[in-house]
Amino acid sequence: MLSFARDLPNICSLAGLLCAVFAIWYAILGNFPVAIIGILWAVLFDWSDGIVARQMTGRTDHHRAFGGQLDSLIDIVSFGVFPAIFLLSYGKFSPWFLPGAFLIVAASAIRLSYFNIFGLIDDRTYMGLALDNNVVVLAFVFLFEGFFKHTTFSIILYALLIVFLVANLAPVRTPKLAGKWFHVLIVYTLVLTGIYSWMQLNNVQQN
Numbered sequence: 001m002l003s004f005a006r007d008l009p010n011i012c013s014l015a016g017l018l019c020a021v022f023a024i025w026y027a028i029l030g031n032f033p034v035a036i037i038g039i040l041w042a043v044l045f046d047w048s049d050g051i052v053a054r055q056m057t058g059r060t061d062h063h064r065a066f067g068g069q070l071d072s073l074i075d076i077v078s079f080g081v082f083p084a085i086f087l088l089s090y091g092k093f094s095p096w097f098l099p100g101a102f103l104i105v106a107a108s109a110i111r112l113s114y115f116n117i118f119g120l121i122d123d124r125t126y127m128g129l130a131l132d133n134n135v136v137v138l139a140f141v142f143l144f145e146g147f148f149k150h151t152t153f154s155i156i157l158y159a160l161l162i163v164f165l166v167a168n169l170a171p172v173r174t175p176k177l178a179g180k181w182f183h184v185l186i187v188y189t190l191v192l193t194g195i196y197s198w199m200q201l202n203n204v205q206q207n
Contacts, residue, residue, distance in 0.1 A: 004066045009053035013070050016045030020078035027086045033196040033203070035086060036139045040189045042078045043132050046071070047182055072112050079131035080108025083138065087161055091154050100158050107165035126174045129167040133177075136185075137164075139192055 004010060023038030053059065053067060084101035091097035108131055121127055141160060145153050177185075 004063060004070075007059070007063050007067065008056065009049040009059075009067050010063075010070055012045050012049035012052055013067070013074050016042045016049070017074045017077060019045060020074070020082055024077075024082050024085050027082065027089045030089055031200070032086070032090065032142065032145075033200045035082075036135075036142055037193050037196050039078065039082055039135045040139055040192055042082075043136060044185060044189050046075065046078065046132055047185060051182065068116075072116055075112055075131055076105075076108055079135055080105045080112075083134060083161055083164075086138075087157060090157055097154075097158065100162060104161055104165055107168050111168045120176065121173060124176050124178075126176055128170050128172065129164070129174050130176070131168060134161070134164040134168070136188070143192075143195065 005014065019038045019042040023035045023042060026032075026035040026038060049067070049071060053064070084104040087104065088097050088101050111128060111131060114127070118127070138160070141156075148156065
């Protein structure tokens, strides 16, 4: 089993999982800027594993199959469990947020199960919104959290994540972002990492 873990694309996948675990941990602690930094890097590694895999030669069918399963299982943690815990933690673990958290994880599991069976509609088209897009948009929206009262933004966050899960399961075609979009993601991740790091530093200094 561990021989598959030494495969470079799978190392990228596991690096993304590590980032997601850190993101979940910081979300539980209520340190949301650092949690978002972690999940953005999880997205970046999630995109990287496929790029690395396509550039490598000599990978066996077993390595490709294992990598696909590993990537899918990590996605449920990064883009299903993380946003659910993020919502629960921001809602101070109120029972009112538990249904939303369940729906987020359930929708993620359903979408990934569907994708594992049917895959893409074609080389450049998904059925429904890809899960990683959820946290990419969440990272941007959360920049404006300071302009709202906590209760108000809790409702906004709850509604946003419900809209995402509907879009994830919707029978609509969405483009697969690849190629030049990977470079856009790198810049986006670096810029938001800088902004959230600055926000975190300010929070530490104020406390």
